[in-house]
Amino acid sequence: MKDLFTKSVARNIYYGGSLFFILLFLVLTFDTHQRIPATDNRENLTEEVSHGKRLWEENNCVGCHTLLGEGAYFAPELANVYDRFGQSTEAIKAFIMSRPPNGIPGRRSMPQFNFTDAELNALAEFLKYVNGIDAQNWPPNIQG
Amino acid sequence: MKYQSQAVSKLYFNAAIALFVAQIIFGVILGLQYVIGDFLFPYIPFNIARMVHTNLLIVWLLFGFMGASYYMVPEESQRELHSVKLAKILFWIFFIAAALIVLSYLLLPYQRLAELTGNSFLPTMGREFLEQPTIGKVGIVIVCLGFLYNVGMTIISGRKTVINVVLLTGLVGLALLFLFAFVNPENLVLDKYYWWWVVHLWVEGVWELILASLLAFVLIKTTGVDREVVDKWVYIIVAMALITGIIGTGHHYFFMGAPSYWLWLGSIFGALEPIPFFLMTLFAFNMVNKRRRIHANRVAVLWALGTGVMAFLGAGVWGFLHTLAPVNYFTHGTQITAAHGHMAFYGAYVMVVLAIISYAMPKLRGRVANSNKAQVVEMWSFWLMTISMVFITLFLTAAGIVQVYLQRMGDQPLPYMVVQDKLQFFYWLREGAGIIFLIGLLVYLSSFLIKGESDQHIDVSHKNPAIKS
Secondary structure (H helix, E strand, O other): OOOOOOHHHHHHHHHHHHHHHHHHHHHHHHHHHHHHHHOOOHHHOOHHHHHHHHHHHHOOHHHOOEEOOEEOOOOOOOOOHHHHOOOOHHHHHHHHHOOOOOOEOOEOOOOOOOOOHHHHHHHHHHHHHHHOOOOOOOOOOOOO | OOOHHHHHHHHHHHHHHHHHHHHHHHHHHHHHHHHOOOOOOOOOOHHHHHHHHHHHHHHHHHHHHHHHHHHHHHHHHOOOOOOHHHHHHHHHHHHHHHHHHHHHHHHOOHHHHHHHOOOOOOOOOOOOOOOOOHHHHHHHHHHHHHHHHHHHHHHHOOOOOHHHHHHHHHHHHHHHHHHHHHOOOOOHHHHHHHHHHHHHHHHHHHHHHHHHHHHHHHHHHHHOOOHHHHHHHHHHHHHHHHHHHHHHHHHHOOOOOOOOHHHHHHHHHHHHOHHHHHHHHHHHHHHHHOOOEEOOOHHHHHHHHHHHHHHHHHHHHHHHHOOOHHHHHHHOOOHHHHHHHHHHHHHHHHHHHHHHHHHHHHHHOOOOOOOHHHHHHHHHHHHHHHHHHHHHHHHHHHHHHHHHHHHHHOOOOOOHHHHHHHOHHHHHHHHHHHHHHHHHHHHHHHHOOOOOOOOOOEEOOOOOOOOOO
């Protein structure tokens, strides 16, 4: 057994195995691209949603929140915040606007970002779009 | 030190350690913000401190990998480095760029930084771990290309060992995959799909190649075991890393809008991902058991063995805990993830970089090994840091289990912030363990200040005659 499993066999498993799985991964990636229009809520991906995503990024929201489970674990999951806030973009905007600039003594608090009305709308629309992504029924419940 | 050009690695190792210290200080700040929510608010909000913590980790590990390469590659290739000057120039570019990026995080509002660096031309900022301004990312690519050129030229024109070839493959993969940091589709599902090509395929893919290569180098040097034996281990470890890890990316595609077959693929291949780490544990212990000399640098061997054990526990076991889709459905994005992340990064990548530093640094300072006293102090730091990291992981795991139960499983799921209040006890314990980790790191630093000569190697080759297979 020991003689059969030589260094060159090990090397061939490395090169052969890696190549095979890289190719398989590329095929699966192609297939995923074919299938995701059914789940990724692209029909609601408007210009305003794109603007919202940019704002989400440029204010590093993912540094505290998770979005579909990825990000930091310091603040609530936001992929379903639209549902959690009673499907109201107004409620989302009101929450973001109401954050005290100097925080809340002793507690976690979201910073005050001083967004304009258009920016607030874009962010809320972005979160509404994310809420519409079909993510295998995740999060498990309304609390995120 | 056999080749003069290896000396350039000292610069990289020093920078790595300095940034490591800064990373841990921010870790302690973050831990405190978990329990005292308004600590440093609004001057250093949590998201900024976290970005500094994670980015410093990545950057200092990259400094560590580069330093390790500059140390290992000449010795493996049996020739001087292609260009010491290039290595020095790239060091200063990288170090100044890294310092500027971190300072800009701390001194400017993030949104202002995005504006100043023209993020709207090629938006890449604001995604976890890839928060660097686009221009900073371009800088990273340039530094990586220059580094690869330098190391590649040395390897191509010298002796080609398995360690060198696997290292180079890992480094090329690292650079190529980082290019996906520039891919940021407006479609969030696609954004996430390719974001993982950097994040997962780095730490659960090509970085494992670098890890195996560094570990093998330290083990060859400290145990004197025949290269043929080591080479076979390295091949089979990296084979398993890529065979399981590439499709294993699927365990991140469960709940983000990708097709449902990823639930199966990600679960199966994710469950296999501990295999390469388990092989590393076996590898490290096997080599030390079969050693032909007891190397004077015993603490380097301790770090190498520690890597084998902790990488398997952190990346392997704690990864397996939540890699199956039905489990991950409940644990995704909770403190369970944080627990796994901490021990996996420490056990695999932090420890292997500290192992190579521990082996190489005495040589760079002109001795085989540090004095016995210095080694004992370094061993204390090993145990302080490693045990406190085990406790950080256990406390976060406990917090995670309670969080999952209260927020996602009970009859009356509670809101996120309500649950967080109930986890304060665990977060305080975690902060305590974090402070012990910082103390361990200070002990580590102090070991560099202890002078003196080392003992000699002890030949034990009569007990373990040359092993051929």
